[in-house]
Amino acid sequence: MSVWEIMGYELTIIGAGPAGYSASIYAGRSGIKTVVFDKIGGGGLALVSPNIENYAGFESISGAELMDKMQKHASKYADIHFIEEVKNITKNENLFTIETTNKSYLSKAVILCMGTEYRKLGIPGEQELQGKGVSYCATCDGFFFKEKKVAVVGGGNSALIEAIFLKQIGCKEVYLIHRRDQLRAEKTYEDEARAKQVRILLNKTVEKINGEQKVEYLETYDTKSSNKSKLPVDGIFISIGEVPQNTLAKELGVKLDEKGYIIVDRQQKTNVRGVYAAGDITGGLRQVITACAEGAIAALSSTEVLGKKYPY
Numbered sequence: 001m002s003v004w005e006i007m008g009y010e011l012t013i014i015g016a017g018p019a020g021y022s023a024s025i026y027a028g029r030s031g032i033k034t035v036v037f038d039k040i041g042g043g044g045l046a047l048v049s050p051n052i053e054n055y056a057g058f059e060s061i062s063g064a065e066l067m068d069k070m071q072k073h074a075s076k077y078a079d080i081h082f083i084e085e086v087k088n089i090t091k092n093e094n095l096f097t098i099e100t101t102n103k104s105y106l107s108k109a110v111i112l113c114m115g116t117e118y119r120k121l122g123i124p125g126e127q128e129l130q131g132k133g134v135s136y137c138a139t140c141d142g143f144f145f146k147e148k149k150v151a152v153v154g155g156g157n158s159a160l161i162e163a164i165f166l167k168q169i170g171c172k173e174v175y176l177i178h179r180r181d182q183l184r185a186e187k188t189y190e191d192e193a194r195a196k197q198v199r200i201l202l203n204k205t206v207e208k209i210n211g212e213q214k215v216e217y218l219e220t221y222d223t224k225s226s227n228k229s230k231l232p233v234d235g236i237f238i239s240i241g242e243v244p245q246n247t248l249a250k251e252l253g254v255k256l257d258e259k260g261y262i263i264v265d266r267q268q269k270t271n272v273r274g275v276y277a278a279g280d281i282t283g284g285l286r287q288v289i290t291a292c293a294e295g296a297i298a299a300l301s302s303t304e305v306l307g308k309k310y311p312y
């Protein structure tokens with residue numbers, strides 16, 4: 001039995017999304033004793049994607065089903081600890097101490113796959129009415145708004161996908177509110193949204209979310225005419241991008257770019273020896289398929305500090 005089997009793990013992966021699952025499969029198959037921690041139940045943001053149609057090999061699959069398959073696959077090769085949050089990582093010589101909500105573990109290498117979290121609008125009413133009509137996930141909460149009026153804020157792919165989904169599940173009226181005069185999303189999503197009668201409101205910002213017990217109406221501002229108006233809705237889905245969950249990386253001295261994403265080289269190495277990063281936390285395309293590829297590369301790169309043979 002090696003010292004690592006007694007004392008801890010050779011490799012610690014933080015975050016059980018596509019990058020973390022893929023990294024653990026490649027690490028396990030390279031004979032690396034690996035643990036994966038996830039503060040919730042795994043899957044990351046891909047979990048709530050209603051339909052993934054660009055992951056090779058699956059013409060159409062829900063995020064939940066794909067993540068379930070990845071979890072089952074990864075658990076053949078690594079110990080996966082759900083609802084165990086990593087609170088702190090320290091490096092001493094060539095050894096990392098990983099402190100979680102349960103205990104401390106030693107590890108010789110770390111892969112950071114913490115992904116991103118939803119960006120907030122930061123307007124009055126947003127925090128107060130969260131869970132009372134304010135949501136960041138149509139797949140999770142859209143069902144409560146069947147036959148009701150809702151608004152989606154944002155002009156990217158996610159916002160369009162949310163708006164289309166809300167129409168599909170039977171919301172009476174779906175507004176898409178975007179701050180500029182054109183959408184950022186792929187044209188196919190825009191075409192589908194228009195075909196489904198999503199009402200696209202351009203050059204508009206939401207200034208305030210109003211309601212006593214639940215969302216009742218939005219105060220909007222027209223950036224072209226400077227007109228203010230009230231839009232009665234039962235729910236608002238805020239889909240304005242994501243921000244990297246980089247606190248642990250910052251504390252470890254890992255270099256970030258100006259938007260807070262981890263800087264990695266082509267081997268997914270960070271500036272701290274023994275620390276790698278993969279998936280949405282490194283920015284880039286933020287696709288399930290690229291996250292998986294980065295996770296695989298990170299796991300194989302970690303063989304350099306683990307004294308393992310590079311298997312390819």
Ligand code: NAP
Pocket residue numbers: 054119120121153154155156157158159161179180183184239240241242284285286287
């Ligand atoms: P995104 O592409 O960054 O779009 C965010 C949208 O929110 C933009 O339209 C932005 O406006 C708007 N926004 C940002 N901050 C705002 C604020 N404070 N107030 C109002 N609006 C604000 O984010 P995303 O749609 O979540 O997508 C994230 C990444 O995942 C992207 O790379 C996307 O391509 C990818 N993705 C891909 C797919 C797919 O391929 N099927 C599906 C989902 C997501 P501006 O346009 O004015 O900047």
